[in-house]
Amino acid sequence: MSVTSSPNDRTLTTRGKDRRDALMAFATTQFAEKGFHPTAVSEIVDGVGVGKGVFYWYFSSKDELLLNILRDALRDLRRNQNRAIRGADDPIQCLELGIRSTLTWSIEHPEVIRLVMFAWTEEQFAKDMRRGRRIVISDTARHISRAMDAGLIEQGDARVMATAVRGVSDELARQFAISGDLLDDSVIETAVRFCLRGVVGDSTRTPT
Amino acid sequence: MSVTSSPNDRTLTTRGKDRRDALMAFATTQFAEKGFHPTAVSEIVDGVGVGKGVFYWYFSSKDELLLNILRDALRDLRRNQNRAIRGADDPIQCLELGIRSTLTWSIEHPEVIRLVMFAWTEEQFAKDMRRGRRIVISDTARHISRAMDAGLIEQGDARVMATAVRGVSDELARQFAISGDLLDDSVIETAVRFCLRGVVGDSTRTPT
DNA sequence: AGTTTTCTTGACTGATCAGTCAAGACATCC
DNA sequence: GGATGTCTTGACTGATCAGTCAAGAAAACT
Numbered sequence: 001m002s003v004t005s006s007p008n009d010r011t012l013t014t015r016g017k018d019r020r021d022a023l024m025a026f027a028t029t030q031f032a033e034k035g036f037h038p039t040a041v042s043e044i045v046d047g048v049g050v051g052k053g054v055f056y057w058y059f060s061s062k063d064e065l066l067l068n069i070l071r072d073a074l075r076d077l078r079r080n081q082n083r084a085i086r087g088a089d090d091p092i093q094c095l096e097l098g099i100r101s102t103l104t105w106s107i108e109h110p111e112v113i114r115l116v117m118f119a120w121t122e123e124q125f126a127k128d129m130r131r132g133r134r135i136v137i138s139d140t141a142r143h144i145s146r147a148m149d150a151g152l153i154e155q156g157d158a159r160v161m162a163t164a165v166r167g168v169s170d171e172l173a174r175q176f177a178i179s180g181d182l183l184d185d186s187v188i189e190t191a192v193r194f195c196l197r198g199v200v201g202d203s204t205r206t207p208t
Numbered sequence: 209m210s211v212t213s214s215p216n217d218r219t220l221t222t223r224g225k226d227r228r229d230a231l232m233a234f235a236t237t238q239f240a241e242k243g244f245h246p247t248a249v250s251e252i253v254d255g256v257g258v259g260k261g262v263f264y265w266y267f268s269s270k271d272e273l274l275l276n277i278l279r280d281a282l283r284d285l286r287r288n289q290n291r292a293i294r295g296a297d298d299p300i301q302c303l304e305l306g307i308r309s310t311l312t313w314s315i316e317h318p319e320v321i322r323l324v325m326f327a328w329t330e331e332q333f334a335k336d337m338r339r340g341r342r343i344v345i346s347d348t349a350r351h352i353s354r355a356m357d358a359g360l361i362e363q364g365d366a367r368v369m370a371t372a373v374r375g376v377s378d379e380l381a382r383q384f385a386i387s388g389d390l391l392d393d394s395v396i397e398t399a400v401r402f403c404l405r406g407v408v409g410d411s412t413r414t415p416t
Numbered sequence: 417a418g419t420t421t422t423c424t425t426g427a428c429t430g431a432t433c434a435g436t437c438a439a440g441a442c443a444t445c446c
Numbered sequence: 447g448g449a450t451g452t453c454t455t456g457a458c459t460g461a462t463c464a465g466t467c468a469a470g471a472a473a474a475c476t
Contacts, residue, residue, distance in 0.1 A: 010452085016453070034330075036329075037245035040433060117326075121243055130387050178338075221423085250463075
């Protein structure tokens, strides 16, 4: 066909996919370490050891690259959550497993947490972030709503509660990603208890 | 004395202070709207209607300007919190009043919330953010510790709990600042209840 | 009125950087 | 071996931008 295909809809060979992954992986660490704007495209290609043209063969722009990184991350996070919840039935348990898997994932991907923080601050990325948050809040709110319907917790605004829950996990993730504070199991336990208490409004369910 | 004084230790006249304030105010809105890097110094001075030299008379660099904005904001936030708590005795009440004043302040300064998010993503600003967070978490943790000592709530890690509380307020503030979601009184009520339940582990104290 | 200090101007510099492109290498299939 | 499509190179362009500076205006002070 024509030679004017865009980087988005190219058919990549195995070698091509590897290159693309390498560029994304290296860019992720650089963006997280130095920031998005202070990281030049030339640094990324130098780091991977390729010419500049390679970058624009796989990505139509530096912005596009960041958007791709963020979208992949969201997909991965949700896949993890769904895997963690699979099998559970009780909505409160689903909520707890979701919180745990979010925290675990966040601890394993501190660079992404930093990128997400940046992405919220510029409109061209914030659009995507809003979409992503809506999805993630809905996931959490669904469990809370189910718990309300089942009479397990008193009625209330499920979305606001879901936002609060996400706030706790995100804040702890940020503290870990950015302040370098330790985020061990006991902290996760405290956070999970805090959230469940906040939602359930009763400490009897939570184990010591 | 010498003419080589730096912008930091200059003695400003009333007119000078006004100019400085005008530059900071305009820069704050621009940074929040477009982002820090995409906003050029020339845009700031054009917006205020002055020459470029004026900027470097008052600030030694663009980075310095942002740091000044952030420091002023932290000072103002804490002053508000202290004013809100003044008079209260009960540690749980102090905690509640602190949460409320943080949320109120955040709603009134969405631009600053955006700037703070960005500041966390680049090391030259993150240093200051870490310091600021430590201060703010300590403020909250102090009330929680006092409540523990008084036997009002069970023992636990006060700092982690304080972090969780700040996570809830910050997340709601961000949601308001960034997603443009409504943040009315009922949402604030839900958030305050969520936090108090999370900390106290009991819903009997909280009003309906 | 003279002097010092505060403040202002805006053209200019040096550097950086996102993105382009013409040319060619490599792989694959016929 | 030729043809086609995939991938790579790196010098180059055009634009932007943080920060400088020599010159002077406006106050403030004496």
